[in-house]
Structure formats: structure tokens, C-alpha cells
Amino acid sequence: MTSAKYDVLAIGNAIFDVLVQTDDAFLAAHQMNKGGMALIDEARAKAIYDAMGPATEMSGGSAANTVVGLASLGASVAYVGKVKDDQIGALYTHDIRSAGVSYLTKPAAAGPATGCSYILVTPDGERTMNTYLGAAQDLTPEDIDPAAIAASQYVYLEGYLWDPASAKEAFIKASKIAHDAGRKVALTLSDSFCVGRYRSEFLDLMRNGTVDIIFANESELSSLYETEDFDAALGQLRNDTRLGIVTRSEKGCVVASSDGVVAVPAHKIEKLVDTTGAGDLFAAGFLFGLVRNAGYENAGKLGALAAAEVIQHIGARPQVSLKDLAQKHGLPV
Amino acid sequence: MTSAKYDVLAIGNAIFDVLVQTDDAFLAAHQMNKGGMALIDEARAKAIYDAMGPATEMSGGSAANTVVGLASLGASVAYVGKVKDDQIGALYTHDIRSAGVSYLTKPAAAGPATGCSYILVTPDGERTMNTYLGAAQDLTPEDIDPAAIAASQYVYLEGYLWDPASAKEAFIKASKIAHDAGRKVALTLSDSFCVGRYRSEFLDLMRNGTVDIIFANESELSSLYETEDFDAALGQLRNDTRLGIVTRSEKGCVVASSDGVVAVPAHKIEKLVDTTGAGDLFAAGFLFGLVRNAGYENAGKLGALAAAEVIQHIGARPQVSLKDLAQKHGLPV
Numbered sequence A, B: 001m002t003s004a005k006y007d008v009l010a011i012g013n014a015i016f017d018v019l020v021q022t023d024d025a026f027l028a029a030h031q032m033n034k035g036g037m038a039l040i041d042e043a044r045a046k047a048i049y050d051a052m053g054p055a056t057e058m059s060g061g062s063a064a065n066t067v068v069g070l071a072s073l074g075a076s077v078a079y080v081g082k083v084k085d086d087q088i089g090a091l092y093t094h095d096i097r098s099a100g101v102s103y104l105t106k107p108a109a110a111g112p113a114t115g116c117s118y119i120l121v122t123p124d125g126e127r128t129m130n131t132y133l134g135a136a137q138d139l140t141p142e143d144i145d146p147a148a149i150a151a152s153q154y155v156y157l158e159g160y161l162w163d164p165a166s167a168k169e170a171f172i173k174a175s176k177i178a179h180d181a182g183r184k185v186a187l188t189l190s191d192s193f194c195v196g197r198y199r200s201e202f203l204d205l206m207r208n209g210t211v212d213i214i215f216a217n218e219s220e221l222s223s224l225y226e227t228e229d230f231d232a233a234l235g236q237l238r239n240d241t242r243l244g245i246v247t248r249s250e251k252g253c254v255v256a257s258s259d260g261v262v263a264v265p266a267h268k269i270e271k272l273v274d275t276t277g278a279g280d281l282f283a284a285g286f287l288f289g290l291v292r293n294a295g296y297e298n299a300g301k302l303g304a305l306a307a308a309e310v311i312q313h314i315g316a317r318p319q320v321s322l323k324d325l326a327q328k329h330g331l332p333v
Helices: A024-029 A042-051 A062-073 A087-098 A134-138 A146-150 A165-180 A192-207 A218-225 A230-240 A278-291 A296-310 A322-328 B024-029 B042-051 B062-073 B087-098 B134-138 B146-150 B165-180 B192-207 B218-225 B230-240 B278-291 B296-310 B322-328
Strands: A006-011 A015-021 A037-039 A056-059 A077-080 A115-121 A127-132 A152-158 A184-188 A213-217 A243-247 A253-257 A260-264 B006-011 B015-021 B037-039 B056-059 B077-080 B115-121 B127-132 B152-158 B184-188 B213-217 B243-247 B253-257 B260-264
Touching: A006 A062, A006 A146, A006 A165, A006 A278, A015 A087, A037 A192, A042 A115, A042 A127, A056 A087, A062 A077, A062 A087, A062 A152, A062 A184, A062 A278, A062 A296, A062 A322, A087 B087, A115 A134, A134 A165, A146 A152, A146 A165, A152 A165, A152 A278, A165 A184, A184 A192, A184 A278, A192 A213, A192 A218, A192 A230, A213 A218, A213 A230, A213 A278, A218 A230, A218 A243, A230 A243, A230 A253, A243 A278, A243 A296, A253 A296, A260 A296, A278 A296, A278 A322, A296 A322, B006 B062, B006 B146, B006 B165, B006 B278, B015 B087, B037 B192, B042 B115, B042 B127, B056 B087, B062 B077, B062 B087, B062 B152, B062 B184, B062 B278, B062 B296, B062 B322, B115 B134, B134 B165, B146 B152, B146 B165, B152 B165, B152 B278, B165 B184, B184 B192, B184 B278, B192 B213, B192 B218, B192 B230, B213 B218, B213 B230, B213 B278, B218 B230, B218 B243, B230 B243, B230 B253, B243 B278, B243 B296, B253 B296, B260 B296, B278 B296, B278 B322, B296 B322
Parallel strands: A006 A077, A006 A152, A015 A115, A037 A127, A152 A184, A184 A213, A213 A243, B006 B077, B006 B152, B015 B115, B037 B127, B152 B184, B184 B213, B213 B243
Antiparallel strands: A015 A056, A056 B056, A115 A127, A243 A253, A253 A260, B015 B056, B115 B127, B243 B253, B253 B260
């Protein structure tokens, strides 16, 4: 294993976020599952957008948000995800590169537009996502650069990649290259409905060693093992993966490994505004802790701090330097 | 004079805002006039954007922000301004229509892209704008619908319209139609550098009765009359226009009319985040007061309240219902 050029390389669906503050009645009127991520086609995207109020736009995408958070903490990171060569793709490319991320993927010259997620934020701060994958569907194994993967200490993959058919192959290819180079592969389960769609495949990935580290929240864990019994599910997770990190919203997180189980409390917040990106930024902080060999407890604290920053404003990308924030809170950077 | 279909119809440069939080060093490195609006060409737009950090996007445009504020207060409003038929133009069109504004202008099928302003927000909350006019340059007198103008109680025009050559003709055409229908025409001076470019023309518009009402801030007033003596400038303004409203940031505003001069204090805020849209939303509140015949003092209070809302978050459009906010503060709606 040679030294790593990148601390973390992430692969995900490159999605532009269109965020709007709304009420629960809007979700009900449009048959949306509150708190979830629904895949939508172009016709449904148009219908939702036409019914939505004025929006704020910002680059998003789960794994992309995570590497942007890692860059803000001071890590060296790269991103693989597909946009189209259109106006929104140009905004997306600017935002991720100017955040300090090496963005490696060539935009699509033809085919669907850059993917968008119509994100409804309710007064309780919960976000409900409606994602039109667009060009993100066209990520293929050819977009995986073996040298970049082999040069990354961690490869981070999002479960959402199971939705576009060819991205799955890119995922498997990346994992093989990473393991051949002695690297570690992490997977976030992304969303409980996503887990519902791909439960047995995700379990296979864990059990056959395609992934080494699992990030999940409580409802994803519950969906994965089809049980409401948290401790039972956690026990199964410990059997199935070397390292599992389960986030529990205001109850903090639990880190399960061969060393045992460590619980880390959530970071206090003043006001919950928008949960978009909470899990993504938690993963950023935790992975940063792993990269810096800071121990699971510090990794959990870094994750909690990054998540706390992002849920106190609209949008899934940090608005301050997470490095400065971590230093202010006495955490290792 | 028949009854009005629209309380206010506004004409302005339709501009998409690309907002970024930065520091004073960035402004200095790029030779920007802090607090001003500079017109930039495509090459300079690219250079600034390439150097900028990750951004948040939102629809903007001075007069457009004002009518969105008026709609949020409950007024019936229309907007005239040119975007291109491109992705950003579609976002712009969605945002203004979903805010409750009748948006009347056909997008350009060819020519430059939808206009964008690269807005740098410094830690003191001040905003510095760099505007690429793009498709907004192609607003022409043909975009002015005489029936819509004649059916509007107030026509509101932005001084920025003096920048694109053919928009000026549209402005004059609209004023003539409005006056023939017995309506009033208001003008915002927009920006002290803009006043510097068109001082004698703006004074002519006031003196020859093309405009009836003037909105300005202190530095625009100072630039208009080329004096730092506020009282002297205000005296000249009273000679030159029937109704002049001068905003003075935290010192509130002064309303000068044939009835005398009324001073209205600013609305208290918790934290200044971003002054983008402060003048636009002040004008929204004040015009709303005029529309409702609420008197100059209430109009000033409505303006101060709307401005206070918009400067406490990123972006130039209100994030809450201004009608609810005004009711909460006991102001007429």
C-alpha cells in the first residue's frame, strides 16, 4: 500500500438541490413520504416544481455533500458523479471544485439534464426529497479512474447508487480496485426506502466484504434487518460488518466495531432549520476522524459537530469552515 | 381613470443571483467597489466566478425583488423583465410566478444567457454586486404591454434600466402610457455608481415629470446632487419631485413631500447577515403603504419591516409571509 493522494474519494449521484420551505399539507396533497427520498420522472418533477413556491438552489448529492464537508475540515478529497454539460451542471461543477474537491468526472454531452432534487422543508425542519436523477443515471464503470481509486485511503459510496443501473457496476469496480490497493470501502445506506429496494444486495455487499464500513441511521438499520428492536439490529450489524456507525438524530450515534460499542451524544443546537445533509455531514466528520486516526469517540464528535452545523441553516453544504469550528470545540483537525 | 388590475407593475433587469460569503481581501484582490453594483462582461464574470467559493443561487433583480415583496404583503403585482429561454431562465420564471407575480415578458429565444449577478457578502453583511446583464439587455419597448401598464395603479422602475440601451426606451414608453391612464410612476435610483453614470438624465426625468416618486438611499442622494450635505440634498429633492423617500440604513428613512418631511426609524434586527435586497424590500413595504393609503408614516414602517426581514438572511427575497409579519407588528395590510 502506497501513501494516499486522497484521504477520501466519494462516488455518488451528482444532484442539484432546489429547496423550498413549505407545510405538511403540501406533502400530503402530493402524496409524499415525509423524510424520505423518492425517485421521480420528468413529468412528476415538472408537476412538483410547478406547484412549489419560490426556491433556493444549491449543489447537493449525498456523497458530494460528504466530501465537501471533508474538504471543509481540511481533508484531501475527490468526487466521482455525473452531471450534464448544461447551465446547472456548470453551477454544480463550480461549487464542488471551489470547495476544494478534485472533481474527476467528465460531464455528459448528450442525454438527460443535470439531476435535480426538489426538497420540501417543513416547519419542523424535516426535509422530503424528490429526485430526478437525470444525467446521474449515466455514470458508468468507465467513469472510474483506477489510479485515483487506488490512491485514496477510503472510498465512500452512497446506497443511492443502486438506483441508476450502470452506477452499480461502477461501485463494484471501485470497491475491487480499492481492496486490491489495500484501501477501505465505506457505504452509507442513504435512505430507508432505498434499503427497502435493495436490502438483500446491501447485506451481500457487507457479508462478502465488498464494503468494510457502514453508515446508517436508525430507520435504515431498522429497514435493513426488518426489526424495530434497535439492540437486536445493532447486534446483527456487528456480525455483518467490521465497523458500523448508526446515527440516532438527537440521541447521537453508536459506533459498533470489534472493539465494542461506543455511544457519542449529539451536538447541541440552537434551532433546527433544515435536516437536509445531516447524515452526509455526520459521515464527513466521522470519516475525517478515521483519516486522522482520532479514535471512534472523537470521530463521532466530529460527525455530530458537522451535522449540527448543517441542520441550522437551509441546504446541505456547510456555511462556515468546519476546520475552524472543530478547533473552536477542541476537536482534532 | 379605471380601477386597477395591478397595484404595482415593475420593470427591471431580470437577474439571477449567485451569492457567496467571502472576505474583504477578495474584494480588494478583484478591485471591487464594496457595496456597489458593477456591470461586468462575460470574461470578467468567468474570472470572478472561477475565483469565488461555493455559492447559493436565488432569483433576484432589484424591481423583481420589490414586486415579490409586494406580493408577499398581499398586493396584486406584475413584472416585466427579460430572461433567456434557458435553464436559469426557467428557474427565474418559476420563482417569480410561484411568488404570486404576473410575469409578463416572453423569454429571449436567442442571444446572451439569462443575466446573473455574482454577489459577494462580507462578514459585516455588506453585499458587493457584479452583474452580467445577459438577456436583460434585450428588453425593448415591444415588451411593454400598454394594457397592463394602464391597468396598474403604480408603475415602478429601476434606475439600473438606464444601463441596457433599449430598456431606457421601454421605460419612457411605460411612463407615458401610465400617465395617460392617470397612474403614478416611481423610480428607484438603484445605486450611487448608477446615479454617477446617469445623473443629468435622472434629474431630467424628475424635473420633466416622467417620474412622480423617487426612492433613494443616502449615497444615491448624495451622488445625485453632488453634495455630502444631507439636508441640502433633501431640500433639492423636495424641489425636484412630488414625493421622495430616502433610506438611511440603521437611521431609518425620511419621506419628503409637499406635506412636509416625516422621519421613520429603522426596524430593530437581531443580526445583520446580508444587505442584498434591503432597498428593494424597503420599496416594497413603502409602495404597499401607498397602495393601501396607509399614510407615509405607516408606509415607512412597512418598508422598514420588510427590509429588516430580508437583511437577516442570505438573499434578496423574503423567507416568510410579509403579510403575517406586518400583522404581527400591528401594521395595516
